[in-house]
Amino acid sequence: MSRNSDVASTAAVELEALPPEAQAFHRRARIVDAAVREIAERGYGAVTVADIAERAGVTRSVFYGTFGDKQEALIWAYDAAAAYAIPQILDALAAERDWVRGAAAALGTYLTILDCDRAWALVCLRDVPAAGERARAARDAVRAPILRALEEQVATQPPAGVGVDTVLTAIDAVTIDCLRHDPGQSLLERQEELTALALAAFTDEPAALEPAAAELQESPFGGGELDVLLGGGETAQADLERLVIEAAAQRDGPALWRVVVALAQRRAAGERVAERAEQLALDALDEAWFFGLVLDPRRPPADAAVSHEELRHLRFLAAHPASTGEEIRRGLGVRHLSQVNRTLRRLEARGLVRRAPGAGRSSAWTVKSTSLDELLD
Known part of the structure; x- marks a missing residue:
């Protein structure tokens, strides 16, 4: 995700020196990311809690102190991915006055997000439905607002037995096949084909659409803004607190984590820190989402997937x-x-x-x- 790519490293701050809230967020994120990558490689049924704990570099007791079982960890991962993706898909749909163009834009956003981390994409689409009743219920709850928004805009009654849910299922099936068997091809390259598939049942003349990558949501602290605020002295503290509150409202774990680590680095260097902003970020981390964020400086980037x-x-x-x-x-x-x-x-x-x-x-x-x-x- 573009918003996760510039998260502050903990290289200059030992994890043990961070507050307990930050350590708990870090631990949860490592376990979730390990679960996703292990399941992506081997399938949900073949993966055990011991496998996930080993990949995350934690003990089984630490895993069970964080999640009840592997299905709960998977549901947490799915909800985290959905919390990032669903608002952007709905925004893309609503931004177009013509429903055909809106549906195409929403699909483009969906494919762009899936392309960002294909291990997460495969697990969310392939393994969540196979993981049990709780996971399927979580999937259905996440899909519900997308289905409602599309059904409200469809102008043509589709043939019997063909609805928006059926079309989305077909798109996901094609996407899973591409993720599994054609890993070198970008999903966005198939936008035109999948748009035609999606619209076939609802319109006779789909608009000519140019495939294009979506502009994905940025963190409140993108573009070096956090460094500017931290270096701005007391006059910048109000702006820093405002952006922390915004990140907390979005449950934006990567942004909150970056604030906590950056302030810890400044404290370790003997500089004054914005204590109110730090506490706001720490208070929000317990409920914050994590999505594809490598937190441990001892680990390489996620695409290397070395635990x-x-x-x-x-x-x-x-x-x-x-x-x-x-x-x-x-x-x-x-x-x-x-x-x-x-x-x-x-x-x-x-x-x-x-x-x-x-x-x-x-x-x-x-x-x-x-x-x-x-x-x-």
Whole structure:
């Protein structure tokens, strides 16, 4: 998401030094993002709580202290994605006076958002409906305002058995197929095709529409505005508080997190901070949404999808090349060898480790790429 791309790093501030509210938000976000990426790779049914906890770099007890089960974590992820996407889709629909152009604009916004993080897109469309009754109920609640808005604008009665819900389901099916089998193609490239599919049942002459990416919602602190406010002294505090209140009203977790971390950095440097703005942000974090935000400075960007636990394996192998899975398990204190083997297979699939040549042991592993130097520092 464009609004998440400039979130302040915690590199200069240890997580443990942040207030408990910020640590809880960070923990919840890591678990949710780990759940999404694990489920995207393997499917909901194949993933366990232990898998999610391992990828997030937390214990099972920490997971269960945050979520009741993996379905609850998945529902939280879906609601977070919807909180970002649905208002923008509805705004795009309402911005056009002609309902055909409005529907096309809404679809373009939808596809643009899905393109931003394809792992989240796949899980929301494919795995949420398969995850159980609670997840399906959450999906139906999220889709309801979109369905109502479209049904209110449809000018032509569709054929029997074909309604807006049916059309949206068909679009999602095509989208899932593209996400699974054609990962190199942007979903937005299929906007014209999907628009024709969406409108076929409701109009004989859909307007000629030029496919175009939507302008996605920006954070209240986009474009360096937070740095300007923090450097503006007391005169800028009122504006900072106003934007924090705006982010809190939107449950904008990335924006609130950025404020908390930036203020912690300034405090650590011995500078005065806007304590009221900080407290407003902390108070709002408990109810704030997270969507695709990498919070841990020990983790690389989300598109690399290397977890803290995987980095532990990489560091061990960098220091102990040609180690077996059992040697890694003992060295890292992992309880089960199967956990180590799963992690090694993921790293192997990404081209980060390989079986050690000439080691005389088929189960020996070593780091494959010298490009890992920055990750292993």
